Amino acid sequence: GHDLVEVADDQVNARTMGERTIVSRWREVELEALVPAGVDVLPAASKALHRAGARPAPSPSKLRRALAVELGAPDVQPGPARLAASDTAAQVVHAYLAEHTAALLDRDPAVRVDAPEAVHDMRVAARRLRSTVQTFRPLFDAERAAEIEAGLREIGEVLGRPRDAEVQLARFTGELAGQPVELLLGPVAARVQESLLGERLRSREEALAYLRGERYLGFIEALLAFVADVGQTERARRPAGTALPKLVAKADRKLTRRVARARRAPAGSERDLAYHGARKAAKRLRYASELMVPVHGRDAAALATAAKRIQNELGEHQDCVVAQTRLRAFAVAANLAGESSFTYGLLAGDERARAAATRATFDATWARASRPRLRRWLRG
Incomplete structure (x- = not known):
């Protein structure tokens, strides 16, 4: 009783x-x-x-438990201090995922207080994690990997909106400051500030609402559990030296195909989209090669550096493309308001010329990055 x-x-x-x-x-x-x-x-x-x-x-x-300081969460433990080809694929991938999961969580409070570059850094951490899950998908349970990839994509999209507005605002502000006064016809600077600053503030509030919500916290819980249990398949338990290079080589071949497609594409939106796709492939190869540095040292680092250079140049090309779209919208709005659209056209021409110069520079970069010696370790 x-x-x-x-x-x-x-x-x-x-x-x-x-x-x-x-x-x-x-x-x-x-x-x-x-x-x-x-x-x-x-x-x-x-x-x-x-x-x-x-x-x-x-x-x-x-x-x-809440105050645990081990890599940002009790369920995520750091990998071995030194990894080798004889370690399992799961150990190598876990170390990389754990590092960038910690980076994502580290930047969370900085995003909330609007610290400089915090949104960019947290977005990059999410992008690295998502790219790793995509490249090394055979090592994971398919259903769990799809859930994690979708959650990381959502974080990237939520943080991408304020970041893109911030980048474009800084870009146009700098370009306008470099123009002679006589070429600034109409309230150009005011229109750019009003549009992009307003967009940044609105999208930042949306991002903060997301970070405060149960959906985000639930995903972080799932991410920590996923990282703590990387060895989900038989392939993940194989030696890293034999299981991982084949997957990196697949990412490398994908980049080669996408670059070839972009260089064949006719001028216009089709070519712009193709180069953007090549940039994404370069990013994936870069992160995959970074993951392999503990196993293949300088060889993997050299391929990561080459992929980073490709990513940066094609990233500048994409920024030029996006800028032209923005400027076209500004010009239309100015015309509808009875303002001059001359300055927007001038800036759009500059962006178009810059995109062409970037493509020419990329051709030389690609010739160097295509050298077989950078990939000998992938065949080994």
């Missing part, structure tokens, strides 16, 4: 906001004897929980 044991089923959400942020979420079941006789019941109750799938908590204290 008396209660002997209390079972508390706790759903815990925690976030620290110091030099780095730790976002964690877990379920914890606690048993407490209410009367002396309840102590005798605890072992049987504990055994019942074990049979139901429970496991011992890593720390008896919620606060201690």
